[in-house]
Amino acid sequence: MTESDVALFRGVEAAYSARLTALELPDRADEWRRFASGLALTSVYGLALGARSGGTSLLRHALGAPAALLAVSALAVPALFVVLALIDAPVTLPKTLSATARASASTGLLLAGLAPASALLVVTIDSDQVASVVTRLTLILAGTLGGLPLLSGIYEEVRRAPTGTRLKSVLLLCGFALFAGALSARIWSALLPILGGA
Amino acid sequence: MFQETVQVLERLLRSPSQIAKHCAADEDPRALFLASLCATLLGAAAFGGVLATSRGGLQLLYSATKVPLALVITLVLVVPALHGLAASLGQPLRLSAVVSLVLAATGRAALVLLALSPVVWLALDRGIGYHSSVLLAAACYALAGLSALGLLWHGVGKSLRGAFVIACFGLVLVPTGAQTAWLLRPFIGRPAQARVPFLRHRESSFADAMYLSALSSQGIYRAPEPNSHPAPRGATNLADDAEEAP
Amino acid sequence: MTLTDLGVLYGIGGVASAALVRRFTGKPRRESATSFLLSLLLWPLWLPIALASRKPSSLVGARLSSDTEVALLEAHAAVRGTPLEPLLPRQALDRILSELARAGERHAELSELLARRHFDPKLAEARVARLTRDGAPARTLSSARLHLDNVERLAALRARDQRTFEELAELVLALRAQLVLAKFSESSASDVQGIVGEVWARIDVLGTTLEPASAGAYMAGPAAFSDLAESQAE
Structure with missing residues (x-):
């Protein structure tokens, strides 16, 4: 670990959330750590959802909640990168990775923050339908806000491009946002029992 | 200690921006934490007690206990959400700063409730009906909430982004607070009721009630789903209590 | 799970939190009882407060330092792999961060020391005044004056470090913005060089001690200190 890494992760008094959502971290390893933190924090939210049924449902929700983030990062982001490269948008792999890690951490932080309130709501709401609606709304809120860093990070890069390329990139980013939303919804619906998944 | 608490409370009322900076x-x-907590407990207890004056008796004690309890439980649940929202929207704050800020805002709101208590008491004493008293209480909560909002905005950052953080926080706070209060009902108590329960039997949830009301407004009438959870000890079932009917 | 289960989990969290707070905070008995109760019943709210107030006066320096670190890392990340990297190379970044860490530790230590009753400048001053008024022996008075002088120097050193930390935080924010601007607009790096120079000057200040004359001036107020600093620079 270098001096700056030591400084970066030094002490509990440093603002953990500020570091997780910092624009860019110096090393690739830091970015991976940030990405993993996002997944772990999302699992905390999964545990809160699992509290409705308890038992193995805790584990299933804890594993299912971060699955959508993994899917978007592993399937949608590389696809976006390839298509942006095809239209010659000035995106770089390190920046894209950094923006993905930041979005993952951002979503995780938000979902972990929502976990206590969600636990109370899903445990005390009797109707399965209403519990499912509340969960969907929470996931939409977290997914939308958490995805912003990814879109803004990539937009920062394509801003420098000529007008035509920039416009095409913005359209692609809009399409990506819709695709990522649909993919997340599909994964969560399939994996989270509270949303009727397996 | 007492003098320090009074000084903090005065600053809480007079200069929210200073308090926000302090946080x-x-x-x-x-x-600041202890003074805000005292203000929250005192203001909410007084307001809860006043709300129950139309019913009187044991309900006074119950409401004076449950209103602060509902506030504190809501705070415990929503503070991490504000921390997460602020961080993901690019306004990261320390958790201790978020706790201080939210508690100070709640304390300020509770002091406003304390100030409104005599007005509410007078209205109840003049014999306004049950539904009017519910509306009056809601108006008081709204006024108190507005005073808390100012402090919160100063603390999160007086900008469009800060306003967005607070708006998103509202989306979390309102349902959580409503559900917590729903679980701790009744607060006002019906005068015709013979027995005063500490907690009502769990009737579905606030969200369920809203959902059923939304369906009813479209002409679709459904009975609430049967309750799968056991009633807490000492709770009474509204449906079983014939005197609960208005 | 039911509400009761959640309540049990909350209770377990409360017990763990009370143990944690008891371990990390050493307080007088009465305050400790309040803290224990709060950490048991309201642990999600009290735990961050109790841990944050472990070293209350040292926190400001630590916070500024950590924010500055994050801004520095971002500034370096903005220029890494570009022609602007020599303006803030990795070696320079590491040195600044290590100096910041060292100065932060000194600041925390000083803050903790000055929070103690025996190191309160006002109390030390009041003691000298009382001894003078009571006609205390010259040797006693001299010791009290020496203690006051030392405490004032320590307080001045802490105040100067605090101010330098704040200036540094602002400079690093400006540096980050300037580097990002220079990178995207491909503008001249001369402004950046100026800011980098200012950052190094502040880092050097953090590494120095305080002369007795400077301490006196600082206790008289930041304006007097600035005058003195300017005259020394001349």
């Missing part, structure tokens, strides 16, 4: 700077948050 952000993390300058020994304990005094």
Whole structure:
């Protein structure tokens, strides 16, 4: 670990959330750590959802909640990168990775923050339908806000491009946002029992 | 200690921006925390007690206990959400700063409730009906909430982004607070009721009630789903209590 | 799970939190009882407060330092792999961060020391005044004056470090913005060089001690200190 890494992760008094959502971290390893933190924090939210049924449902929700983030990062982001490269948008792999890690951490932080309130709501709401609606709304809120860093990070890069390329990139980013939303919804619906998944 | 608490409470009322700065700077948050907690408990207890004056008796004690309890439980549940929202929207704050800020805002709101208590008492004493008293209480909560909002905005950052953080926080706070209050009902108590329960039997949830009301407004009428959870000890079932009917 | 289960989990969290707070905070008995109760019943709210107030006066320096670190890392990340990297190379970044860490530790230590009753400048001053008024022996008075002088120097050193930390935080924010601007607009790096120079000057200040004359001036107020600093620079 270098001096700056030591400084970066030094002490509990440093603002953990500020570091997780910092624009860019110096090393690739830091970015991976940030990405993993996002997944772990999302699992905390999964545990809160699992509290409705308890038992193995805790584990299933804890594993299912971060699955959508993994899917978007592993399937949608590389696809976006390839298509942006095809239209010659000035995106770089390190920046894209950094923006993905930041979005993952951002979503995780938000979902972990929502976990206590969600636990109370899903445990005390009797109707399965209403519990499912509340969960969907929470996931939409977290997914939308958490995805912003990814879109803004990539937009920062394509801003420098000529007008035509920039416009095409913005359209692609809009399409990506819709695709990522649909993919997340599909994964969560399939994996989270509270949303009727397996 | 007492003098320090009074000084903090005065600052809480007079200069929310200073309090917000104090929270952000993390300058020994304990005094502010304790003073805000005292204000929250005192203001909410007084307001809860006043709300129950139309029913009187044991309901006074119950409401004076449950209103502060509902506020504190809501705070415990929503503080991490504000921390997460602020961080993901690019306004990261320390958790201790978020706690101080939210508690100070709640304390300020509770002091406003304390100030409104005599007005509410007078209205109840003049014999306004049950539904009017519910509306009056809601108006008081709204007024108190507005006073808290100012402090919160100063603390999160007086900008469009700060306003967005607070708006998103509202989306979390309102349902959580409503559900917590729903679980701790009744607060006002019907005068015709013979027995005063500490907690009502769990009737579905606030969200369920809203959902059923939304369906009813479209002409679709459904009975609430049967309750799968056991009633807490000492709770009474509204449906079983014939005197609960208005 | 039911509400009761959640309540049990909350209770377990409360017990763990009370143990944690008891371990990390050493307080007088009465305050400790309040803290224990709060950490048991309201642990999600009290735990961050109790841990944050462990070293209350040292926090400001630590916070500024950590924010500055994050801004520095971002500034370096903005220029890494570009022609602007020599303006803030990795070696320079590491040195600044290590100096910041060292100065932060000194600041925390000083803050903790000055929070103690025996190191309160006002109390030390009041003691000298009382001894003078009571006609205390010259040797006693001299010791009290020496203690006051030392405490004032320590307080001045802490105040100067605090101010330098704040200036540094602002400079690093400006540096980050300037580097990002220079990178995207491909503008001249001369402004950046100026800011980098200012950052190094502040880092050097953090590494120095305080002369007795400077301490006196600082206790008289930041304006007097600035005058003195300017005259020394001349």
